[in-house]
Amino acid sequence: xxxxxVKGLDPDGPLVDNMRRVIVVRIDELFGFVPAALDPANVxxxxxxxxxxxxxxYLLELSEPLFGSxxxxxxxxxxxxQDTLGEIHDCDELLPLVDGFVGGLRAExxxxxxxxxPPGAEDLDPALSKDAxxxxxxxxxxxxxxxxxxxxxxxxARFVQEWQALEExxxxxxxxxxxxxxxxxxxxx
Amino acid sequence: MASARDIPGITLDATFxxxxxxxxxxRADEVxxxxxRALDTGDIEGVHDMRVATRRLRAVMEIxxxxxxxxxxxxxxxxxxxxxDVLGERRDPDVMIAGLxxxxxxxxxxxxTGIRGLEESLREEQAGANERLAAMxxxxxxxxxxxxxxxxxxxxxxG
Numbered sequence: 580x581x582x583x584x585v586k587g588l589d590p591d592g593p594l595v596d597n598m599r600r601v602i603v604v605r606i607d608e609l610f611g612f613v614p615a616a617l618d619p620a621n622v623x624x625x626x627x628x629x630x631x632x633x634x635x636x637y638l639l640e641l642s643e644p645l646f647g648s649x650x651x652x653x654x655x656x657x658x659x660x661q662d663t664l665g666e667i668h669d670c671d672e673l674l675p676l677v678d679g680f681v682g683g684l685r686a687e688x689x690x691x692x693x694x695x696x697p698p699g700a701e702d703l704d705p706a707l708s709k710d711a712x713x714x715x716x717x718x719x720x721x722x723x724x725x726x727x728x729x730x731x732x733x734x735x736a737r738f739v740q741e742w743q744a745l746e747e748x749x750x751x752x753x754x755x756x757x758x759x760x761x762x763x764x765x766x767x768x
Numbered sequence: 769m770a771s772a773r774d775i776p777g778i779t780l781d782a783t784f785x786x787x788x789x790x791x792x793x794x795r796a797d798e799v800x801x802x803x804x805r806a807l808d809t810g811d812i813e814g815v816h817d818m819r820v821a822t823r824r825l826r827a828v829m830e831i832x833x834x835x836x837x838x839x840x841x842x843x844x845x846x847x848x849x850x851x852x853d854v855l856g857e858r859r860d861p862d863v864m865i866a867g868l869x870x871x872x873x874x875x876x877x878x879x880x881t882g883i884r885g886l887e888e889s890l891r892e893e894q895a896g897a898n899e900r901l902a903a904m905x906x907x908x909x910x911x912x913x914x915x916x917x918x919x920x921x922x923x924x925x926x927g
Contacts, residue, residue: 582830588834716882
């Protein structure tokens with residue numbers, strides 16, 4: 580996901596002002612994925628929200644010397660979100676991988692079963708399938724998919740709960756009001 | 769996981785470009801400090817640390833993009849992204865295999881066979897990724913990425 584462009588950055592301007600400008604855009608970006616990412620079926624927005632969280636987290640960590648404990652606390656919360664979304668993403672990556680692997684086994688087994696049929700057979704004897712070379716592998720892989728689906732469901736529900744708790748406590752306001760310098764900016768002479 | 773080093777140029781009285789220069793210097797140095805450990809297949813944390821350091825470098829290059837000469841920045845950022853991708857291909861199977869192991873432990877012994885097969889296939893892919901990582905690290909050394917990153921920092925400072 581491409582980051583939203585931040586307008587008005589000035590390389591010769593104060594770091595603190597420029598960083599504040601970038602952080603405000605990245606906060607907006609993160610919150611922009613809600614409500615879409617709260618839908619358990621919306622894989623893409625959950626993935627994009629994770630990337631937005633990662634960008635904001637690095638930015639807040641980097642800004643700690645500027646904005647002090649507010650940035651530190653914010654980074655910690657955003658990291659928590661990023662971690663949960665990361666685990667959801669791992670499930671979303673694993674499911675098609677297992678599915679593809681099982682598909683490959685099925686294709687190999689089908690080829691082996693066809694090869695074991697007598698030459699000129701008009702139909703396939705169902706008994707030949709019991710000797711399919713990968714027959715002992717399917718059950719564990721199906722259980723792995725069941726586990727991964729169930730885990731994804733549970734993690735997503737946890738993510739929704741975490742997000743709702745953050746909204747209730749006014750996390751966005753908390754983050755934005757943390758963007759004050761940690762100590763007075765020294766005046767130029 | 770190695771924690772990020774402090775960046776001396778991130779101060780309240782710094783300009784954006786001073787901080788940009790300092791951030792790229794520190795983060796680039798971090799990435800290259802993990803070079804040898806990343807290729808050691810017996811040390812799974814080495815590749816992870818280099819990947820995290822690469823992400824941090826990429827983050828500062830994106831945050832401070834306006835402070836760098838456009839063309840050189842674009843080229844270096846593209847190469848940092850490529851490095852991050854190959855590190856990901858090398859690292860992701862470690863995480864997946866650890867997850868599969870956890871599930872396998874919870875199943876009856878007879879049901880573990882299929883999962884072991886998947887682990888084996890992931891390990892084969894990982895061996896290929898390790899070769900690609902070695903080639904990528906050689907390439908960025910040959911193309912002097914580190915020196916070009918330092919040059920970017922110098923350019924940012926000069927303005």
